Amino acid sequence: MGGVQLAASSNWINNYWIYLFSLLILLIVFLLLPFETGIASQNDTEAANTKIHLNKSVFYSAFWAFLIMLLNNVLNNNISLFVMRENLGATRQAALTSTISLVGGMICGLFVGKIGKIFRYSSIALSICLYGIAYFLIGLFHSLLIVFIGSFIVGAAMSIAMGQFPYLIFLIVDVNSVSMALGIYVAIYSVGGVVSPLIINPLTNLVSHLGFNLFSLSGLLALLLTLICLLVKFQKSLVLAAKKQ
Known part of the structure; x- marks a missing residue:
């Protein structure tokens, strides 16, 4: 809806400014998602060693x-x-x-x-x-x-x-x-x-x-x-x- 408003305010090219919204998403990901590496279980380790089929x-x-x-x-x-x-x-x-x-x-x-x-x-x-x-x-x-x-x-x-x-x-x-x-x-x-x-x-x-x-x-x-x-x-x-x- 923001893209619609931007396009209507001037021309259709302004619609693409809405992608700046992704910076807010990036900030949320950076602040809220954990970056710690979990401890792999034995089953996970065994799965990692198997080939992809x-x-x-x-x-x-x-x-x-x-x-x-x-x-x-x-x-x-x-x-x-x-x-x-x-x-x-x-x-x-x-x-x-x-x-x-x-x-x-x-x-x-x-x-x-x-x-x-x-x-x-x-x-x-x-x-x-x-x-x-x-x-x-x-x-x-x-x-x-x-x-x-x-x-x-x-x-x-x-x-x-x-x-x-x-x-x-x-x-x-x-x-x-x-x-x-x-x-x-x-x-x-x-x-x-x-x-x-x-x-x-x-x-x-x-x-x-x-x-x-x-x-x-x-x-x-x-x-x-x-x-x-x-x-x-x-x-x-x-x-x-x-x-x-």
């Missing part, structure tokens, strides 16, 4: 996370231009969409555990489906209110996915390999966010003559990925394989 399921999970970040950054990279181009609002309204997306993620994050229990084998597919619904709403109904609702849903979808992937990785590798597996997962899904405009935007240009805009096309891709995720039983196969270990 990664399996194909780590990369399989990272691949799906890559696809989710590919979808997620469609909103982050394009929503402000969409709002301005469609005359739905000014800089303040365009920047507010990011805040609403974060609020959606925060609220949904409070219930990720319960969602994971209800959709034990399909929470990742649910997340991708929510992206599809959100982008179809934004792309088909040219309304600022719908943009806000879609942004909220995108934040919720991101929260579900990012709450479930670390849990899945914890299931499929041994304790000593979790840190490395999470590092690989983060590295791969981050690439998805980077290449999102390099894939989605040119693809939109190719099919624009069919009546698709960037968001409606992304919604269609998200729903197709939802079906694929369910058909290949991505999440169920990982959970059941972990039970057999």
Whole structure:
């Protein structure tokens, strides 16, 4: 919200001054987090001496996370231009969409555990489906209110996915390999966010003559990925394989 105010006060570049807020976070970390090294137990020592074992399921999970970040950054990279181009609002309204997306993620994050229990084998597919619904709403109904609702849903979808992937990785590798597996997962899904405009935007240009805009096309891709995720039983196969270990 501070970023929105900074951008609206002058120009969009001022939005980035909000990152100075990280200095306050750094100060809190420095003052409040302990720096003492704990005494390692015998089990910890033995675990440290074992080799790291990664399996194909780590990369399989990272691949799906890559696809989710590919979808997620469609909103982050394009929503402000969409709002301005469609005359739905000014800089303040365009920047507010990011805040609403974060609020959606925060609220949904409070219930990720319960969602994971209800959709034990399909929470990742649910997340991708929510992206599809959100982008179809934004792309088909040219309304600022719908943009806000879609942004909220995108934040919720991101929260579900990012709450479930670390849990899945914890299931499929041994304790000593979790840190490395999470590092690989983060590295791969981050690439998805980077290449999102390099894939989605040119693809939109190719099919624009069919009546698709960037968001409606992304919604269609998200729903197709939802079906694929369910058909290949991505999440169920990982959970059941972990039970057999």
